[in-house]
Amino acid sequence: MHPRSKLLFKRLLLVILCALPLFSQAQKRQKSHDISFQxxxxxxxxxxxxxxxxxxxxxxxxxxxxxxxxxVWNHIEDIPRGVYLAVFPALGNIYFEFIVSGNESFDIRTSADNVVDNLAFQGSAENDVFYQDMDQMAALSKQANALNAQIQGANAEQKKVLRDQIEVLSQTIKASRAALMREHSTLFYATLLGVMQETEIPEELSEADNRVKFQYYHDHFLDYIDFSDPGIIRTPVFHNKMMNYLDKATEQVPDSLMKAAVNIVELSRANDDVFQYVLVQVLNKYANSEIVCMDKIYVELVMRYYKTGLAYWTDSTQNAKIVERGMALAPIVCGQIAPEMCLYDHNFTFPANRLNEVCLDNIESDYTILFIYDPDCGHCKKATPKLVDFYEKFIDYDISVYAVSTTVHDSAQVAEWHEFIESKGLEKFYNVADLFNNRGMRDNYDLSATPVVFVLDADKGIIGKRLGIEQIEQFIRSYWSSNDRERFDRAENDFGPLKDFIEELRRQREAGEDEGHFEGDGHDH
Incomplete structure (x- = not known):
């Protein structure tokens, strides 16, 4: 497969293409908006x-x-704009790319003996500009690759000269494409180049703090994208641009990501097709995220666009399910106050004729680990001793554990619960259960499987959730690094650098010493 068949969408140093001549041969025009292939x-x-x-x-x-x-491909006016591929199965699936803008008929001619080299267009300004740009980029790339190869054996002074020459080529590319976008602003290819446009930090910010530079980068990352053009979603660049905006151009904390997600969805509303594509992709991204607290973004999108009926393409049954899921998660996203629980203490003899309640809100600790488990759950049995170890390690750090069992008022289950507390050494925890299943614990905490972990602050605000027991120390020390510096420094002194702890966890995972379970790996409920 000749490399010219791929779009030249990366930085100069990352592209390796060869320039090829473009031969033009005329074909008889089609009367309708058709594309003819010869x-x-x-x-x-x-x-x-x-x-x-x-x-x-x-x-x-x-x-x-x-x-x-x-x-002949008929009626392309009904075909969405975008970058398409013509694939030839009988030739080993060799292919070339071409642009369909929906408003022009044109002819394509080539030959089976060299599909790419002999490719020619007639009557398509879009594809003429597209391939002319690729040829120019390929020629410049060839020069850059040659210079880059020389760097390997060059001394420091020679390397500087070579890198300066590569930078000149890079600037040439930028200037050429900027001119192309101005001169051919009505073409879809100009829109495509806008998606590809990279954000550059202005000279006046060259001495600024890195956070200032990053904020500028984030704020202007989407500046050149025309969200009103539906063709952008049928290109090889828009999806990656969208994901890079969220993953690389935005601070990876829930509140920042939530604002970014809403921002790109709002921009996409300039076109119905783009809006549908962006919202569905972003919603799914955060619906399935395993990163702590990212369901907050999912909930925000559900409430803004599905609960309000703006996601018009979703049928009523599916929309109702999405909204129901969002509503279930909304009270327990990070930043919310944990739903109150006043559950029954374990100190009683079955059958219960006198029960004491222990309320989550009444626990006076700077941090509380809410641990929901099933005494009969295999992973709960393996994970609980690690929670005990964590508690004892940080016993002087004002961290309490509110341990909620799924036990109900049944003689066998109560006996099993009491034995679990004793055998696992949970006596220093607050051990409670919703014995009569009348306190809403399962619904309030969206309980579908155990174990489940939430990390709460002094006000019982949720700061972490859906963690594996093995993740708690890394999470809470990382949280302290930004929000509780005194505790963080103390832990660094008491237990060594957090980075060393993280590296040891990584080593254990690679060696198979840590099973790496996440919440909900045990029993379903």
Whole structure:
């Protein structure tokens, strides 16, 4: 497969393409908005037409050439704009890319013996500019690759000269594409280059603090994207741009990500197709995230767009399920006050005729670990001793454990619960249960499996959730590093650097010494 068939969408140093001549041959114009293919030496064979989306290729249509190698794709005005691929199965799935803008008929001609080298367009300004730009970029890339190869054996002075020359080529690319965007502003390819445009820190911020530079980078990351053009979602660059905005151009904390997610969704509302694509992709990203507290973003999107009926493409049944899920999570996202629980203390003899309640809100500790478990859960049995170890290690750090068993008022279950507390050494915890299943514990905490861990601050605000027992120390010390510096410094002195602890956890995982369970790996409820 010749590399020219791929779009040149990366930085100069990351692109390796060869410049190829472009030969033009005219074909008879189509009367309607059609694309004609003339593939010499490819009679009575299949052409698969596909498009880019989500970093993948999806089939749009299939054509079959006649005995002369000719085929016509009719009514492309009904085909969404974007970057498409013509794939030739009989030639080992070799393909070339072309742009469909929906408003022009054009002809494509090539030959089976060299599909890419002999590629020519007639009547398509979009594809003429597209391939002319690729040829220029390929030529400049070839020069940069040659210079880069020389760096390997060069001395310091020579390296500086070579890097300066590469920088000149890089600036040439930027200037050329900026000019192309100005001169061909009405073409879809100009819109495509806008998606590819990189954010540069202005000279006046060159001496600024890194946080200031990063904020500028974040604020201007999407500046050149035309969200009103539906064609951007059928390209190989938009999806990655969107994900890079969230993953690389935004601080990786829930509140910052929530604002970024809402921002890009709001921008996407300039076009219905783009809005649907962006909202669904971002919603799914955070619905399935295993990163602590990221469900907060999911809930925000559900409340803004699904609960209000703005996600018009979703049928009523599916919309109701999404909203129901969002409503269940809303009270227990990070930043919310944990729902109050007043549950029954374990100090009683079955059958219970006198029960004492212990309320979560009445625990006076700077931090509380809310641990919900099932005494009969296999992973709970393995994980609980690690929680005891954590508690004892940080016993002087004002951390309490409110341990909630799923036990109900049954003689066998109560006996099992009491034995679990004694055998696992939980006597220093607050040991409680919703014995009569009438305190709403399961619903309030969206309990579907055990064990479940929440980390609460002094006000019982949720600062962490859905952690594995093995993750608690890393999480809370990381939290202290930004929010409780005195405790963080004390822990660094008492237990060694956090980075060393994290490295040891990584080593244990790689060696298979730590099973690396997350919450909910045990019993379903």
């Amino acid at each position: 593939i010499d030496g490819y009679p009575n064979e299949k052409i698969t037409l596909a498009y880019h989306q989500q970093g993948k290729h999806y089939i749009e249509d299939s054509l079959f050439t006649d005995g002369r190698g000719r085929a």
